[in-house]
Amino acid sequence: xxxxxxxxxxxxxxxxxxxxxxxxxxxxxxxxxxxxxxxxxxxxxxxxxxxxxxxxxxxxxxxxxxxxxxxxxxxxxxxxxxxxxxxxxxxxxxxxxxxxxxxxxxxxxxxxxxxxxxxxxxxxxxxxxxxxxxxxxxxxxxxxxxxxxxxxxxxxxxxxxxxxxxxxxxxxxxxxxxxxxxxxxxxxxxxxxxxxxxxxxxxxxxxxxxxxxxxxxxxxxxxxxxxxxxxxxxxxxxxxxxxxxxxxxxxxxxxxxxxxxxxxxxxxxxxxxxxxxxxxxxxxxxxxxxxxxxxxxxxxxxxxxx
Ligand SMILES: Nc1ncnc2c1ncn2[C@@H]1O[C@H](COP(=O)(O)OP(=O)(O)OP(=O)(O)O)[C@@H](O)[C@H]1O
Ligand SMILES: [Mg+2]
Numbered sequence: 254x255x256x257x258x259x260x261x262x263x264x265x266x267x268x269x270x271x272x273x274x275x276x277x278x279x280x281x282x283x284x285x286x287x288x289x290x291x292x293x294x295x296x297x298x299x300x301x302x303x304x305x306x307x308x309x310x311x312x313x314x315x316x317x318x319x320x321x322x323x324x325x326x327x328x329x330x331x332x333x334x335x336x337x338x339x340x341x342x343x344x345x346x347x348x349x350x351x352x353x354x355x356x357x358x359x360x361x362x363x364x365x366x367x368x369x370x371x372x373x374x375x376x377x378x379x380x381x382x383x384x385x386x387x388x389x390x391x392x393x394x395x396x397x398x399x400x401x402x403x404x405x406x407x408x409x410x411x412x413x414x415x416x417x418x419x420x421x422x423x424x425x426x427x428x429x430x431x432x433x434x435x436x437x438x439x440x441x442x443x444x445x446x447x448x449x450x451x452x453x454x455x456x457x458x459x460x461x462x463x464x465x466x467x468x469x470x471x472x473x474x475x476x477x478x479x480x481x482x483x484x485x486x487x488x489x490x491x492x493x494x495x496x497x498x499x500x501x502x503x504x505x506x507x508x509x510x511x512x513x514x515x516x517x518x519x520x521x522x523x524x525x526x527x528x529x530x531x532x533x534x535x536x537x538x539x540x541x542x543x544x545x546x547x548x549x550x551x552x553x554x555x556x557x558x559x
Pocket of ligand 2: 262263264286290388
């Protein structure tokens with residue numbers, strides 16, 4: 254699920270996830286927005302490991318708020334351990350400083366988030382039947398979606414360089430010591446290989462129709478314009494637009510103010526249709542209630558899918 258900030262992505266994600274669970278599936282709703290609100294929506298504490306949120310009609314719904322910082326730290330700890338084995342003691346301090354700097358570099362959180370998304374995606378088929386991702390507002394998510402392809406190429410080049418430097422180092426160390434000593438290098442290579450495979454699998458998943466993108470919008474001109482850009486960008490990325498949810502539709506029968514809003518929305522939708530003919534489109538009315546808690550989420554789920 255994706256869309257502009259505040260249009261209802263988190264609410265709709267949990268609603269749809271609940272509806273899928275109510276059909277007997279094991280579903281995970283995963284928030285990739287660093288500003289998590291899944292826990293607030295459900296009024297329970299949700300963290301970096303899945304927690305059980307509901308068990309409707311024989312199904313199961315779990316939730317997780319993916320934490321790139323925790324992923325980054327796990328990753329850094331592994332790299333640090335490998336480096337400590339590879340490098341002589343006197344270089345440890347400098348290497349650690351270098352690694353700390355790398356952790357602050359632009360993009361490191363995004364790639365850690367992507368790694369975590371990939372690890373959650375891998376749970377489909379084993380622990381879960383379906384994973385619903387509740388994403389961050391448009392720009393952030395689009396960048397993230399285009400990353401698997403870019404990172405695969407990048408890792409490819411890194412591996413090619415590694416191949417060369419590995420051969421060089423093996424040759425050097427066997428010259429110096431008279432024996433072959435390339436074990437820690439291989440460990441790094443394996444790490445890079447695993448990453449490449451992960452990102453390549455993810456790129457396949459998001460482009461071969463195993464995954465679909467549901468775009469959430471509201472029926473106002475500015476959000477609809479951003480929505481149109483999102484739909485165009487998904488097309489460029491080869492990602493299937495599985496459906497569109499137009500949220501918070503104003504009722505036309507509840508007073509002059511809402512009647513006027515409703516007319517504006519009709520006009521905006523006529524000018525900027527949010528979905529091509531044939532793409533499933535669902536509207537959700539503006540609701541008077543506070544929408545937090547399991548009961549309201551279940552209700553939204555049935556409104557969206559019933
Ligand atoms: N149909 C609706 N009627 C009334 N209020 C709604 C409706 N859908 C969502 N809301 C409310 O709108 C607010 C924003 O919803 P939500 O957090 O789901 O949006 P979001 O797109 O995930 O936001 P963000 O971009 O900040 O992640 C919440 O207070 C939610 O309860
Ligand atoms: Mg949200």
